[in-house]
Amino acid sequence: MTGGAGAGAVWDLAPQRLRSAADAVGRLQTERGIYFAPVRHHSPACAVAVRAAIEELRPAAVLIEGPEEFTRLIPDLLHEATRPPIAVLSLGGPAGSGTGSTAETGDREPGEGAGFYPLASFSPEWVALHAGRDVGAELRFIDRSFGERSAAERAVSGPGGSGPAGFGPDASGPGAGPGHGPDVAAQPDPFARTLMSERYLAHSEAVATLARRLGCRDHDEVWDHLFESRRSAELADWRAVFDDVFAWAALARLDYEEGVLDADGSLDREARMSARVAEAAAEAVAGAGGPVLVVTGAFHTLALVEALSGAPEGAPVRDRQPEGGFGPVAEGEAWLVRYDHERLDGLRGYGAGMPSPGYYERLHAAHLRELAVEGTAFPAFGSVGATGATGATGAIGATAATSAAKPGSTKRRSAKGSAVSGTAATGPAATGTAASGTAAGAAGTVSAASGPVGARALAAEILVDVARGAVDRGHAVSLPQVGAAAASATRLADLRERAFAGRTDLLDAMRSCYVQDDGGVGGPGEPERPLGLAIAEVFGGRALGEVPPGSASPPLVRDVRKRVRAVRLVVDDSLPRTARLDARRTASHRAKRQVLALLDFVGAGFGQLVSGPDHVAGRGLGLITEEWQYCWTPLVEARLVEMVHLGATLEAVAVARLYEAEARLAGTGAGSVPGAAAASVDALARLVAQALVIGMGSHLPRIVTLLRVTLDTDRDVDSVVSGARRLLGLWQARVELGAEEYAGELLDLVSQALATAAYLVSDLGKVRAEDEDAAIGTLIGLRSLLRDAAAADGGAADGSAADGGAPDNVVRDGGASRADGAANRIAVERELARLRDDEGTAPAVAGALLALGFTDGEVADDVLVTRVRGALSAGADPGAAVRFLGGVMRAAPDLILHTPEMFDAVDDALRTLDGDAFLAVLPDLRRAFTWLRPTETHRLAKRVAERTGARVDQVDVRVALSEEDLATGLVLDRELVAVLERDGLAHWGPATEATRAVGAAGVCTAGVGIAQVGTAGGEA
């Protein structure tokens, strides 16, 4: 049994509410001349249908969903220099009160109140504007003003809404259900906040059911399957298209409670829109006459119809309309800004549009070409009568049939077929002849003709372009593979009952035919591969829009000026100035520092840190005051203008920059080199520091998530340890950074880093001789990390952190991580102990571990002495022995002074060495003793003198080097290097300054015995 089996059966399945609404659609058309164009944002199918509708209806007015203050911008939008993709940028704050209040409050909701209304060439709204202008219709935006919208949303989200509640890897993302309040709360990135949200459709149960039944992977594919896979001529049959879109969205709408729709302001917006529609319809009737076309997101159409037709279900919307109407159009500031496909594509994560703008732009163009080729651009329609209603009801019936759970009543993939045929064939008797006849006719024309040339040609074009892109990146795709992919795509479309190969069919075909191994295409969730990049390039698109010259001054510049002024930095002239700040104690200095750091971070070239603690680089952390030089030059403004496309406020730009940095580190950014090394923990920890320094703590969750992942993949223990120390440093500086609320999270990260370090630390035992130094450095860092972490946990535990942090927060957040932290510290210590006792551990590392263990009281005296004696015993390899000694000396230089047994052991070992062996190890030995301070060297010399019976001054030779000596040495050194270079032996030369200095000092001393060695080192 299918949709075609009988209108009655299908009809019964449609919910009563939708049946009434479908009737209402017909009545509104005939009685009041109001036509609805329910669309999905950025859908080329809807765009084609909108143009067809406008060209046929020639409406008196075209009303478009979008803040009503945008109406003022319509001339700019239609300007010939305007090229999509562009966006209308709105700033929050109550209408008429100037720019937003973000700056004053200086809170941590950066960019709050900025909203984008993106328009691509294939956006139905964009097409509606142009087609409307072409037929001379009046154009209006009819939605609630942006100011009112964001004010309402702020009120709902409440003061607690912007706190760090969502901090952590599972911060409420776009996947958060519709019960989570307004869009803003669910969107982590204010910059990507769009005024065209369609979250409800993405999360609707009805759509999910439909997806399951149709075998589609997500709601985007459902949409593609039902709408984007229609032939051009079918799309030109706008009545059928809009009926089906209406049914599709209305079913989704039934999933949502009034409370949800109220909470996020949908009902208020619909009240405004329906009121404006009623006004326009009345004007049109009074004036020149002609219908009114309402282009809105399909999700709202049901509500508008019910509100306008007086249906009881429309009461919640009507009740929100004020007694005397909404009055004059709201005011509000808005600008046109350039937009790009990348950003448009990025929006999909926020449930705000279709993926793959590059693909859909081409698809739209293909439709236009095909319709143009067919000559009669759009099929001629019969009388403009009450035909829509019948189509709508049929479609609703058919679609309802597929989603209603009635076993045996549907077949797979039948929804579209029956929806279309429902429109064409099963419309209840009434007057459906005109529409259905045309639909059937259109379908007939297409099938009789040679098929959809445009879309089919498009498939080949895209397959070739991706292949070319992949080849350019080093992934071979042969011509036969492209051919196979084309065949495969067509067959997939056929299997899935689509008219031509659509987006998912093409993607699947490429996955089948372009991949010749087990690695997949690469991309999200998989390692990056050339093919994935090529696909991203073609499907994502690269277009960048243009806005007409002379648009209003970019708000970003004004925002920055205001921000800088607000913290009392001078921007009235372009003279360089210096600011000395004490961020630790003075809040106003903290604010200043934050603005300076922000501008520095975004690359405005405004100020730079001359001295003081640099938490990002990890320099000068002990310093209290910091000194900045700054200067407001025209160059700064120019740079800001360049950044306008990144955001409307300083915070938004910084957010975009943070994303860039993140993407670079995650290896997914446009600028990253394919196959580049994986992100390092240390680099990400730097980014965390950066985010905290510029006061973007609210963006930490993402970075932290990335960091957590990286902690799992980074194989470099040094990076992990340095990163963890950096994080701990941030925790210690939490007060001056204003980051108390993240204290718990930082400690938690440190704890996770410790767990990773525990896992990786055994690598240190396997280093080669030349890497031992670095390994010991890491060990020492790890030890201080352990100590600091223990102190930090202790500090967090007693609730009164040394510098008086916010006790509440720290205690709450610290509780859980403290336990983990302790466990992970123990894990590290366990691993260190294992490494220390492992025979195979590199000698220097073993020595260092032993010395550290002894210092920390974990290794007993006798164990230490036994091990040292063992390592240095007569039979041991002198090289390994000296490396071992070097490790001990590096980690705890004074051990040899305070432990007589060790002194004896070393002395015995050196004595038993024969001359050649001693000379061989002398350089290393010398270095080993450089870790002693001069006074310690002196004491050691005394000890040696006692042992050997010599006088101290014989042993402790003070080599006085004057400046001249140094100069002579340097000249000598340079000459030597020159000679070496001349002879092609440059690589023999000294590698670093450090070795050069040691070498120079070494020249002056020679001799046998421990004392000389020590002395030389000490002096160097």
Add this chain to the structure above:
Amino acid sequence: MTTDTTISAGTTADAEIRPPAEIRYAAELATLDAWDTERGHERPPGWRLSPRAVRAFVVGSEELGVTRKFYGDDPLVDRAVVSLMGRQGLMLVGEPGTAKSMLSELLSAAVSGSSTLTVQGTAGTTEDHVRYSWNYALLVSEGPSERSLVPSPICTGMREGRVVRFEEITRCAPEIQDTLVSILSEKQLMVPELGPDARVAARPGFTVIATANLKDRGVHEMSAALKRRFSFETVAPVRDRAFEIELVQRQLAAELGPEGDRPEVPRDVLEVLVTVFQDLRTGSTREGAPVKRPETVMSTAEAVNVAVAASLEARYLGDGTVTAAEVARQVAGVALKGEEEDARRLRHYVDNVVRERARTDARWKAFFTAAEPLWR
């Protein structure tokens, strides 16, 4: 022996331990055949069913009363069905226990009506298994003749226009694999012994579905020439916990008989087992904590092996109930397959994740207590 086939639906206790798919699902295939006829679906040359019906056979159809046999990745099934229509063969790659062999069996049963034309790839597979061999008694008495020729499954598949399955292709030596190159591109097999023009020509419907385990011996040992003759599809491991538990339970019953005859494996113990496998397989716990992934394949098939071994241990060495402790001991056996690094990864897992869980959960405590000394 393939591990893949251990994941299957049927457990009918016929004379045959495990009848092939076309017998087990004969009724469903008949229904689909009738459906195709009724709807007038076009069947590609040589196919018993239309592509739509093949698809419905694998992913199920409520409407037709056809059960779902393969879970998780419908687009993959679409691609596989379409690949079979093309000139290239279909190569299913993936870890053991991802139901590759089952998918290949289902596809060939639906497309050709039989899944028995199968070459089992091993290190000992020779060219004879791929091309043809001789009945030597007849060969000696009659010389080379049609009668004395023993066709391989591939040879038969070409003659009859049917799908041939090549299991574990990467276990064969590359030279043997390459025998397929000319067969797949020329679609004919020369038999020079029978005369200069003697050949077996492939009829429509002939194609090859090969499966390859990534971990046994990587697909990279396959020649580029052969790779070009295949469409590659990667089959992902089972992600759904409940589904995996069910698979393990079903398979336990298949291996050890129904509950009651064997030590009971409580569901919560299975949950521990499947959780361990999923954690280690995906590299992160359900709570999102990162875990080091071992090199060893933590496949569903291995999970079944662990469950079986734990049952046997409980029955013959223990008190007859399977606890998390038995599971822990057996997991160690499965996971520690010689890789030094793996031992370290598992130790890390036990040290961190399991230790933590053991604090609040008795089952995990049992697991931890048993595992700790093993993985020192």
